[in-house]
Amino acid sequence: MQRTDLLNRLWEFQNKFGFISDIAVAEIAQELKVSKIEIEGVISFYHFFHRQPTGKYIIYLNNSIVSEFKGFQEVKAAFEFETGCTFGKYGQSQLFSLFETSCIGLSDQECTALINFYPVTHLSTDKVRTIVNQLKIGISPNIIANNVASLVQHIPPQNKSVFFKNYSIGNSLKNLKNKSPQFILDELKKVELAGKGGAFFPTAQKWEISKNATNAEKVVICNADEGEPGTFKDKTIIENLPGLIIEGMILAAYVTGATTGFIYLRAEYKYLQSKLENAIIDFYQHNLLGVNCCEIKHFNFDLQLQIGAGAYVCGAETALIESLEGYRGEPRLRVQYPTENGYLGSSTIVNNVETFAKASRIIEFGSDYILSIGTEKSKGTKIICISGDVAKPGIYEIEWGTTLRELLRLSQATAPYFIQSSGPSGDCLNESDFDRKICKEDLLCGGSLMIFNRTRSILQILENYIKFFLDESCGSCTSCRVGNQILLAKIEKLKKGICTTQDLNEIIEWGTIMKKTSRCGLGQFSSNTFIQSISKFENYFNVIVTSCTDNCNVEFDMENAVFDYDQLIKKT
């Protein structure tokens, strides 16, 4: 067994026995000739791996903020009541194990859960009762599962759309042998294709670096780990247009000379595994993958699927590579780029699902077509997923340059107040941003909008975010691991109502230190929304903190401090 097979091997045990036993750990450690603690380290990094026996049905209930606002607490209580189990506890029942999990990419259908990785949506207390009863009488989760395809709510007119158009296999690869890699790069450069995974890195530049790299091996990886809460745009592409992704990867391989490709799919999307696998098979059958593929001599490109195991940070490209190699998904140091030293030392390009899909559309339709759509600096269209307090949550393909107000109107937002763009690591927006255009010149959006109305508590939103980050931090850097915990302490203080404007200043200072000193994007951006919200929602904070200048009085919550003692004396 190779180290790179570790994740799959662990999945085998997890799927077969419901947990990974001591014996399994010892066996794997022996095969890999490493100490057991190394295997433990990997297992405990991923939250879908268990070291204790689980029930026949493992239920993962999504605790994202949208879910919280759509009845998470009631649904959670209902699961506990109906199954007689407690969340996060092992060994309470042969039948059920309950766990919370971060966003599973179904924000448009909350509350949602995965039962043995089959999704159930629009959960209510009644629905939970029905589901649990069905499971008890032996109806299998794949029958209970809901169809979770997100509604595509909006597509631009035919002459302006890019993604949601007719698709037939291999369109972008037609005549590839007569197109030079340079031609492909030039086309991408013309439309200034930028990465859609959040960092907006110029795609052609990445491919070109890898093309020119002298590494013996080259690898293309599709990042389908979409873990940013509130984001499900990649899911929709996998659901509707899996072929586009594969074509994009083939184009990339053609440019760089890669022979191996991986699609790293988050385990939360396991129900889409067969969709992708079937698409891959289809491509092999059309000779678009494999040896001498696309009718090009010596162009050999193989593609495989890797299922993640529950770790948001594995979406960070170097963490993803570590994970593929069979290690803990800790982001690498910024010493070398993956294009210089990536998967097993190869020159590796990692791109987002939407990036690959768009690349293939650019080649299919030609850069002229794409250039006719969008703004000066952002060409073509963008897929935006909308959730929260809107009547029409789902997928919106929009021309770059569309205003936020237009999107709010299309999605029928009700009293929009606090808008989260690009997930918790992104930006929060208020009314003054409504007329901004979504494009590089103005408001860059990674693809997700969570819309919260006036009745929603901003503190609750921020608390949910910080808790997400402090669980999902890989734990390597002090500033990220500890920083998120001390920000949570501030939220708790804010909730007690004993904060002054001094505390708000500290939040900004502390958050800035985290930003400056963390290794990867997680720690660099986890305090972003908190910091922004303080100025964007000044009125909200003015109500909950005491304003003061230099010599702030410190408030102390005596009632809370003696509560435990009073309770104990009453009891004894």
Next chain:
Amino acid sequence: MQNISFYIDGRLCTADKGLNLIEAAKRNGIFIPTLCHFKHLNPLGSCRVCSVNLNGNGIAGCTVFVEEGMNIEVNTPELLDNRKAILEMMFVEGNHFCPSCEKSGDCQMQNLGYETGIRYTRFPHLFVDRLVDARPERIVVNQNRCIKCKRCIEEIVTNDGYKVFNFTNKGKKTTVSIDYEQEAKLTAAQAEYAMQICPTGSILVKGKTFSKPFGNRIFDQGAEGKTVPFNKVNMNITKGRKMRIATTSLAGCFGCHMSLLDIDLGILDIIEVVEFHKSPLTDIKKFTERCDIGLVEGGCCNTDNIEVLREFRKNCDVLVSVGECAIWGGVPAIRNTIPLEECLREAYLDSLTSEGNATVIPNHEDIPKILNKVYSNHEVVKIDYHIPGCPPNANHIWSVVKNILFEEEYSINYPEFKYD
């Protein structure tokens, strides 16, 4: 190797191309503090203490390899503060009770605390209950002190090449765990090496630890600082009367008060320029006059402490937390990782000397209530200054007092700065 030139804080430096920045800086006489960086190890980039700016962007210094023309900032005010903040984060994440730590005086983390001048931690202490693991054969791992620098993970391997330590879990639960099977294979020398490379007191060797103090307290040498004459003060500031001092001991051990008196005859100089008002030293119980300065020893563990502290804030112009207990809870805060109920049950109901059903948890309207945890004074009222130490050195305390009252410049001597 090609010789290249680069800049640190605007100063021209030279080194071999590709040399690690920490080393390169050192060779040019510039010190960049680190905790995880270790000689020949590949950069770990975990502790973040060496944060610098490279061409304007923040990065861990240990992960930089110098190249021609690089522009590096090391000691800007912001970077100095960030570095200090990261150390403070380590102090609040773990449970560092230096006075009871075997490594105190030899500890690289403690030393950097002195180096960066941490008087108090700006962040709230997390007080998470952590394991002291004595299950291994040769070593004890005290998780309260581990800063997750990964040195041991990278460096400690058995003779047949197996790792002994590794990270487990992630996020706030990240822990450095031990492989007991592999640990048992370590030789005595290897175990001792593990203890040595650990920059904190997390890894200790069994037997060795407690039978004799190890190390020479390398960070702890030098003169204690000279006694300063206390009566030579700038009388222009004396308001035409002696300065008034109040002192109190809250949840402390009176050690800081002992230290106050520890200047021997110096006290005679002091009472020429100051007078003591409410204080255990005078036995004055109530404030009748406003005081210029209040010295508070100990933190707040019960409701009476809170009241006294609030009284002090009301009646003193300047309020100073003296000693670790006042600053962040100190030794009494050892209980902060354990729920109050468990503590009180153990102390009053379930202890060896309490007879079944015959004892109660003390409670009466006349006695103060115990707080859910020990609070630092600055969580309760505004504190103007902090004097670290357990206890702080007498000269140090009085120098600070003199400096505050008579507006004099005073720089703290390195050996006077103590957390233990």
